[in-house]
Amino acid sequence: VSALAPLGQQMAPYACQRRTPLLHSNQPLTEALETLAEDAGFSGSEGRSLAFTRAASVLKALPGRLSALEELGPLPGIGEHSRRVIQDVLEDGVSVEVERVKLSERYRTMKLFTKIFGVGVRTASRWYQEGLRTLVDLQERNTKLTRQQQAGLRHYEDLNTPVERGEAESIGRMVQEAVQRFLPGASVTLAGGFRRGKPHGHDVDLLLTHPEAGREAGLLSRVVSWLDSQGLILYQHSQENSFALHEGPEPPGGRDVLDRFERCFSIFRLEAQGRLGAARGWKAVRVDLVVAPVGQFPFALLGWTGSRHFERELRRFAGHERKMVLNSHTLYDTRLNLFLPAASEEEIFQHLGLEYVPPTQRNA
Ligand code: CTP
Ligand code: MN
Ligand code: MN
Ligand code: MN
16 A cells, blocks of 8 residues: 555545645546546536546545555545546556547547537537538538637637747736726736646636726726727627626526626737747737626636636535535525625635635646
């Protein structure tokens, strides 16, 4: 029995009770499990997908490299199927099941299509069923595309080239500059994977707010129009705020509840940063802009920092263990029948009775 065993047994059941760093020692195992999670998602098996995601997430929080299945002990959240996969990778270096998935036409095609901005599992799956297999097929067969998907296809290569931290920071400054023009004192905060310390990401997530509640209204459309007039926006699609407190809290559980902030899903035109490979002089970059009133800002920041699995676990913990409803706007206590305000992420963790987990440890 190795030194890992007692550590494995101390593992808390919810990912939001654990510290999950960006770099960990079990990469080949988590990659295998996440491939199966992705593949299950591609066939609409959300439950199975979640089971593999949970298992991968537990391994990411282990303090060392796993060398034998027995070291895991009776860890929470690792089912029989996941254990088999782990064992195969530990013993043979690969899992035959995972390798088969990666080579399968369905997995490869679904991956290709879902990497188009605006294409989800449902659309990709329909195209696959119709016999489409390549991006050229989409064009040649005159597949009906939304404006968003057309933009996604046009910028496919750029949008599937990782965004570097420096690029994210440049875009943050561009937005900050635009924001200052229209609302001095407003702030722009980099959230998403970059806030968790990732060196690159698939997009840039920016949160806008102003220290005086209400002042942020109308800001986003002005900012986006101005950036557009400067030729910096290749695509954008905005949504108005549809959140109303009097509607009461959203029911806990269910699907990932999207928040209702005013937002803009966009593609920016970023001037090349003097790097190699930017022969064209610019690069298309996906940017999410979200506006939060200051009272909801800590909830928005927590919700938009991720990871997706960390968020899902926070909400599950809140519901199951505390009878509270957490979303990116508020925290509601259903036993006391009141909203619990917070001025920082730390206060939200306190309300939930959770030890604070800093952003860089939320890579669940
Ligand atoms: N999010 C959300 N509502 C959306 C989209 C995203 O609340 N409509 C949240 C997700 O919960 C996620 C965070 O915003 O935690 C960032 O999402 P995303 O950009 O998809 O993922 P990242 O973790 O930033 O990963 P990447 O580096 O690949 O962008
Ligand atoms: Mn199984
Ligand atoms: Mn992101
Ligand atoms: Mn995003």
